[in-house]
Amino acid sequence: MTQQAGDSGVGTGRLAGKAGIVTGAASRVGAGIAHRLVADGARLCLADMDAARGAAMAAELGDAAFFMQTDLQIDGSIQQCVREAVDQFGGLDLLVNGACTYRDGGIAAERADWLVACNINLVGAALTIRAAAPEMAARGGGSIVNIASIAGKVAMAGRWLYPSTKAALLQLTRCAATDLAADRIRVNSVSPGWTWSHLMEDLSGGDRAVIDGLAADYHLQGRTSTSEEVAAVVAFLCSDDAACVTGADYAADGGYSALGPERALPAMRDQLVAAGRIAE
Numbered sequence: 371m372t373q374q375a376g377d378s379g380v381g382t383g384r385l386a387g388k389a390g391i392v393t394g395a396a397s398r399v400g401a402g403i404a405h406r407l408v409a410d411g412a413r414l415c416l417a418d419m420d421a422a423r424g425a426a427m428a429a430e431l432g433d434a435a436f437f438m439q440t441d442l443q444i445d446g447s448i449q450q451c452v453r454e455a456v457d458q459f460g461g462l463d464l465l466v467n468g469a470c471t472y473r474d475g476g477i478a479a480e481r482a483d484w485l486v487a488c489n490i491n492l493v494g495a496a497l498t499i500r501a502a503a504p505e506m507a508a509r510g511g512g513s514i515v516n517i518a519s520i521a522g523k524v525a526m527a528g529r530w531l532y533p534s535t536k537a538a539l540l541q542l543t544r545c546a547a548t549d550l551a552a553d554r555i556r557v558n559s560v561s562p563g564w565t566w567s568h569l570m571e572d573l574s575g576g577d578r579a580v581i582d583g584l585a586a587d588y589h590l591q592g593r594t595s596t597s598e599e600v601a602a603v604v605a606f607l608c609s610d611d612a613a614c615v616t617g618a619d620y621a622a623d624g625g626y627s628a629l630g631p632e633r634a635l636p637a638m639r640d641q642l643v644a645a646g647r648i649a650e
C-alpha cells in the first residue's frame with residue numbers, strides 16, 4: 371500500500387459516503403472508472419498488480435483513494451485487499467471487477483494459458499465478489515459491476531481464451547445477481563467496445579486516429595470509446611439511480627453490438643456486383 375485514504379476524502383456526489391474497490395485500476399479503463407467514482411463522491415481502494423501505475427493513480431486521486439497491490443490469482447491477496455479496504459473505510463459498498471489478461475493464442479493455447487486467463491478474468495472476479503459480498507451485506511447492500519466485453523458475445527478470429535472468459539463473466543454476473551439479491555447487492559456488467567487503452571497507445575504510437583480508423587467500420591460512432599465514457603455507465607450502475615437494475619449487461623460499445631451480421635453487407639454487395647448478380 372502506498373497511500374492511505376484520509377477523512378478529508380469524503381465526497382459530496384451521488385456516491386457520497388460509499389466505499390469501494392476497483393480491480394484493474396492501473397489500466398486506462400480502470401483509471402477512468404476510478405476518477406469518475408471519486409468525482410461522484412466515493413472513496414476507493416485501487417487494486418492491481420501493477421504497483422507503479424497503481425501508485426501513480428492513487429497519487430492523482432489524493433485522499434479519496436489508496437493503492438493496494440493485489441494479485442487476483444492468489445486467494446490471500448484478494449482477502450487482504452478486501453480487509454484493508456474495510457479497515458480504511460469501515461465497510462464496503464461498491465466493487466468493480468476490471469482487471470484482465472489478454473493472454474490468448476486461440477487453438478494453440480496450452481492448458482497453462484487457459485488456466486491463467488480463467489484465473490484472472492473469471493475466477494479472480496468471482497473470488498473478489500465472494501470476499502466482498504459479506505461486507506456489503508453488513509452495510510445493507512451494495513453494487514458490483516463486472517467489466518465484460520463485446521468479446522464475450524461474438525467470436526473473434528484467433529482468440530479463444532479472452533472471449534470465453536468474458537462470456538463466462540457475463541454468466542457469473544447473472545448467477546451472482548441471483549444469489550446476492552436477498553442481501554440487496556446488485557450485480558451487473560458493462561461490455562465495452564474498443565476503448566482507448568495503454569495497449570492501443572503502444573500499438574499506434576499514441577496516435578488515436580489510427581485506432582479510430584480501424585474501429586470505424588465496427589462501431590456506429592466511427593471511433594473508439596474513451597475510458598471516461600465507459601466509466602459513466604459504470605458510475606450509473608454503482609449509484610442508486612440504477613436501484614432496479616441487477617443481473618443486466620450494459621453495452622458501452624459505441625454501437626458495436628447493434629450492427630450484427632449486416633456489417634458485412636457492403637462487402638457482400640461489392641462481390642455480387644462484381645459477379646454480375648446485381649446491378650451496381
Ligand SMILES: NC(=O)c1ccc[n+]([C@@H]2O[C@H](COP(=O)([O-])OP(=O)(O)OC[C@H]3O[C@@H](n4cnc5c(N)ncnc54)[C@H](O)[C@@H]3O)[C@@H](O)[C@H]2O)c1
Binds near residue numbers: 393440
Ligand atoms: N480496451 C478495450 O478496448 C476493452 C474492450 C472491452 C473490454 N475491456 C475491458 O476493460 C478492462 C480494462 O481493459 P484495458 O484494455 O485497459 O486492459 P489493460 O491490460 O490495460 O489492464 C488490465 C489491468 O489488469 C491488471 N491485472 C492483470 N492481471 C492481474 C492480476 N492477476 N491481479 C490484479 N490485476 C491484474 C493489469 O495490471 C492492468 O492494470 C478489462 O476488463 C478489459 O477486458 C477493454
